[in-house]
Amino acid sequence: MNTSVPAFRQTQRVLDDAFAPSESASAHLYISFGAHRIRVGVLDAQRNKFVALEDYEAETPSTVENAIATLQDLSASNPLLQERKWQQVRIGIKNQQFTLIPETLFDLNAREEYLRLNAVVEPEQEVVDHHEHPRLELVNVFTVPAALEAWLAMQFLDSPVEFVHQTSALMEGFLHMAERSTRPQLFIYVDKNYVTLVVLQGLKLEFCNSFFFTTSEDFIYYVLFVLQEKKMNPDQDQVMVWGELLLDSELHEVLRTYIRHVQFGKKPTDVGFSYRFDTLFNHRNFDMYSLHFCD
Known part of the structure; x- marks a missing residue:
């Protein structure tokens, strides 16, 4: 790997014996x-089964440019x-450059205008994209690093x-x-350092946002704020948790302190x-697994 790029270490790797990259x-x-x-991650489409996963994490604070260079080196x-x-x-x-638009109001030509209401868009470094959610009746507008888009387009020239x-x-x-x-x-x-909070009621989205935090106090503040805004009861309503936390972690402890029913997701x-x-x-890698449902 290029020594000028901060090191990313492999933290997870699984590969099904029955799958070959070819x-x-x-x-x-x-x-x-x-x-x-x-x-x-790799999903065998014929068997509808995940067969490989590799995870790389920066050992020191990194940037988008460093991550792109790492992917290229890999x-x-x-x-x-x-x-x-x-x-x-x-x-x-993964970034905070996104906004959700009701599908009835969405105009393809206005994507950048929507995004500028919530984020700073740098046209020289980012491109604006969107993803439709028919079941939720909304459109997610977001930015993609321009260098990443260009490299992936060349790397996978024969693939959608x-x-x-x-x-x-x-x-x-x-x-x-x-x-x-x-x-x-x-x-x-x-x-x-980021927590994404989503509230669903049936098939209706009530809330979705991502917050930056540096302390467990910041973390629990955002969680309790959303519970209060959505009139949920921390003593009665169950909260499901996925991602980068462990049973004995400080974040899990503070969740259990303020919320009675906390359960790790599957x-x-x-x-x-x-x-x-x-x-x-089971509760890790959920965002990567769920890319499968974004058809």
């Missing part, structure tokens, strides 16, 4: 991309990224390449996990997993 033409490649973490030696022809390539973008925002994957994944309930349900996804339903995935925590 079979990529009948498989989907999913990439969860953020400045500090890159995940690569492609020189990584068998999955060396394969050029896939049935589908889908990339989930699609970008979605991390929140789109999470909303679709949570829809698959949500119970039919008249009560609102809070779903939490924890990343490194892998999404309606898709299979190789037995190799049994070694992984």
